[in-house]
Amino acid sequence: MREAKNIQQKETVDLLNKCWMTHDGMWFFHCLQEFGIDATNKLNKSAIKSLSSIEIARVKKALDCITPIEDFDEFKGFFEEAANLMIPDFMNVQFTYPEKNKMAWEFNQNKCFAYSGIKRLGVIEQYECGVLYRIKCWLDALGIAHRFIPEIGKCHMHVNGSCAGEIKLFLSIRMHNNENSGELATARR
Numbered sequence: 001m002r003e004a005k006n007i008q009q010k011e012t013v014d015l016l017n018k019c020w021m022t023h024d025g026m027w028f029f030h031c032l033q034e035f036g037i038d039a040t041n042k043l044n045k046s047a048i049k050s051l052s053s054i055e056i057a058r059v060k061k062a063l064d065c066i067t068p069i070e071d072f073d074e075f076k077g078f079f080e081e082a083a084n085l086m087i088p089d090f091m092n093v094q095f096t097y098p099e100k101n102k103m104a105w106e107f108n109q110n111k112c113f114a115y116s117g118i119k120r121l122g123v124i125e126q127y128e129c130g131v132l133y134r135i136k137c138w139l140d141a142l143g144i145a146h147r148f149i150p151e152i153g154k155c156h157m158h159v160n161g162s163c164a165g166e167i168k169l170f171l172s173i174r175m176h177n178n179e180n181s182g183e184l185a186t187a188r189r
Helices: 007-035 037-062 074-084 115-119 129-142 158-161 182-188
Strands: 091-100 102-107 145-151 164-174
Touching: 007 037, 007 074, 007 182, 037 129, 074 145, 074 164, 102 115, 115 158, 115 182, 129 164
Parallel strands: none
Antiparallel strands: 091 102, 102 164, 145 164
16 A cells, blocks of 8 residues: 555645545535526536635645736746646646637547536536636636636537637736626626
């Protein structure tokens, strides 16, 4: 038997995230059984939103990121390191930076872990993507205005046959925890 101290960081990150995603999947399944898909989608988004600010604060602390992220290079460096901790390989998504103030995502074809699980549950037609919503909530928690193209809604893998897009980042516009600000609304359009 190996001692825990001999487990590599990547293995640890993978293990902890698999356990977390299994919990998330079981939570989703039991909510679905008890309340139906509409209530489960709503509860899932509420849980993600309330978790994300805590999650990002912990990641920032772990990475010694003590000041607000002010420019694209800082954001890119932070997100790449955060992804190393929070988005392991089994999630089958790649993030790239095709140009300044733009981050792109792409899930391997039919390999999104959420798509696969929700499809097995038989509710993929009604599922509202929690994976991209989590990224959106991270950006909100960081105070970074943004715009997803395509917008987050129903599962893109199911609706479009693939899940890929871009996120425009408006780092000069600070959100200040007010989702109804005129500046943010303009940035999201």
